[in-house]
Amino acid sequence: MQYNRSLMKSILSGKANIAKAVNAELISLDDAPKGYAYFDEGAAKKFVIDSRW
Secondary structure (H helix, E strand, O other), X not given: OHHHHHHHHHHHHOOOOHHHHOOXXXXXXXXXXXXXXXXXXXXXXXXXXXXXX
């Protein structure tokens, strides 16, 4: 539990870049079909869709 608390504080303060650690990429809603296709091909990458773009 102590480890989780320290990790949470690091993420919230910006010291830990969690997106880089889990190999995630921010994409627009328009690029979502490409992201899903890339993931379906077996890419070891996660995509986070940001609909504000």
